[in-house]
Amino acid sequence: MNNDFSQLAMANFSASFKGQKLTSMHNTNPQPFSQNELEQTIGCSFASLLNDVDLGFAPDEGNLALRQTLSEFHYDGIKAEELMTFAGAQEALFCVYNALLQANDKVLVVAPVYEPLLQIPKNMGCDVNIIELNGCDNWSLDFTQVEDHFKAGTRLFVINYPHNPTGATLSHKELSDLVELCRQYDVWLLSDEVFRGLEHAKQDQLPTVADSYEKGISVGVISKGYAIPGIRVGWMACQNDELCNAVNNVKGYLSVCNSQLDERVASEVLKFPENLTKRNLSLILPNKERITQLTQLLEHEIDIVIPRVGCCVFAQLRDADISTKALAREIAAQTGFLIFPSNLFCTTQKGFRIGFGQKQFSEFVKACV
Numbered sequence: 079m080n081n082d083f084s085q086l087a088m089a090n091f092s093a094s095f096k097g098q099k100l101t102s103m104h105n106t107n108p109q110p111f112s113q114n115e116l117e118q119t120i121g122c123s124f125a126s127l128l129n130d131v132d133l134g135f136a137p138d139e140g141n142l143a144l145r146q147t148l149s150e151f152h153y154d155g156i157k158a159e160e161l162m163t164f165a166g167a168q169e170a171l172f173c174v175y176n177a178l179l180q181a182n183d184k185v186l187v188v189a190p191v192y193e194p195l196l197q198i199p200k201n202m203g204c205d206v207n208i209i210e211l212n213g214c215d216n217w218s219l220d221f222t223q224v225e226d227h228f229k230a231g232t233r234l235f236v237i238n239y240p241h242n243p244t245g246a247t248l249s250h251k252e253l254s255d256l257v258e259l260c261r262q263y264d265v266w267l268l269s270d271e272v273f274r275g276l277e278h279a280k281q282d283q284l285p286t287v288a289d290s291y292e293k294g295i296s297v298g299v300i301s302k303g304y305a306i307p308g309i310r311v312g313w314m315a316c317q318n319d320e321l322c323n324a325v326n327n328v329k330g331y332l333s334v335c336n337s338q339l340d341e342r343v344a345s346e347v348l349k350f351p352e353n354l355t356k357r358n359l360s361l362i363l364p365n366k367e368r369i370t371q372l373t374q375l376l377e378h379e380i381d382i383v384i385p386r387v388g389c390c391v392f393a394q395l396r397d398a399d400i401s402t403k404a405l406a407r408e409i410a411a412q413t414g415f416l417i418f419p420s421n422l423f424c425t426t427q428k429g430f431r432i433g434f435g436q437k438q439f440s441e442f443v444k445a446c447v
């Protein structure tokens with residue numbers, strides 16, 4: 079077997095529960111929309127959208143209508159030509175890494191981390207360095223450490239705000255300082271923005287990195303921040319033509335192009351980011367009030383930094399001697415809810431990712447305390 083693709087711990091952990099009737103409480107997206115709910119939210123039916131769809135291959139870079147929707151409703155200055163669509167954010171990330179990096183390139187990643195953000199460049203033989211966020215410090219990013227790594231020759235810095243799994247974000251000033259720092263050291267900035275749209279207050283929404291920086295790459299998706307994982311559409315935005323062409327070339331080895339049906343529906347749905355966000359916040363905000371009740375998992379005490387964005391938290395276990403994997407199994411067995419242990423996020427900090435965008439969150443809290 080080809081060992082260049084290391085096993086993904088998250089997929090393996092989930093697979094180990096196959097066949098068990100558990101309710102996921104680790105999700106990073108709000109409860110997905112039903113078709114009915116989505117039709118009401120956007121004010122038109124799928125049937126009307128799918129009337130007379132072209133069933134030939136979609137353009138490799140994505141349908142113009144979809145890219146125009148993204149440009150108009152999700153970016154400030156990014157043009158349709160600077161956007162490309164993919165089969166999810168995952169494919170976009172894979173293509174960007176492979177287009178930009180070679181073995182031994184220095185890549186800087188923030189942990190705890192969504193595993194593929196770190197594993198893809200590792201699998202490519204890059205020199206991957208990590209900056210650990212710490213719950214005791216409100217998960218804030220240490221700019222001194224960032225600059226030290228930049229001085230040592232970082233080619234690409236990878237960020238993900240709103241952050242999975244901690245729910246952290248940057249202030250507007252921190253983001254603009256970071257862009258300046260990248261400019262000063264000529265570092266590419268890959269910003270995984272898949273949870274954009276889940277800011278609890280509008281003023282906490284950051285500008286996109288693609289809009290802010292000529293070597294900035296933004297990745298977005300309809301599955302996470304908009305809670306529609308059944309439509310498989312992600313995208314990338316970047317002002318740099320050469321990179322866009324190289325990314326398109328890598329995509330030619332993968333999906334080549336998206337489903338026309340998915341792109342047609344997405345091109346309409348994504349015209350309503352505010353309606354989608356309103357519905358998502360109607361699930362998130364009441365559940366956010368309940369987080370303070372979650373002081374323990376079974377008899378084990380936890381600490382949680384309440385986030386201003388997204389719908390997941392990293393609950394830190396006070397007792398560092400406990401196996402988080404074993405405790406996740408015990409919680410699953412006793413409560414019927416599955417949460418993800420911290421070893422799935424490439425960190426040594428002990429805790430769990432818990433999602434609070436699901437309708438059953440209050441039942442989870444009751445079952446745990």
Ligand SMILES: Cc1ncc(COP(=O)(O)O)c(C=O)c1O
Pocket residue numbers: 106165166167168169192238242270272299301302312
């Ligand atoms: C931070 C982050 N980026 C990218 C993705 C990939 O999203 P998708 O599977 O919709 O492509 C995920 C999925 O969980 C994620 O959490």
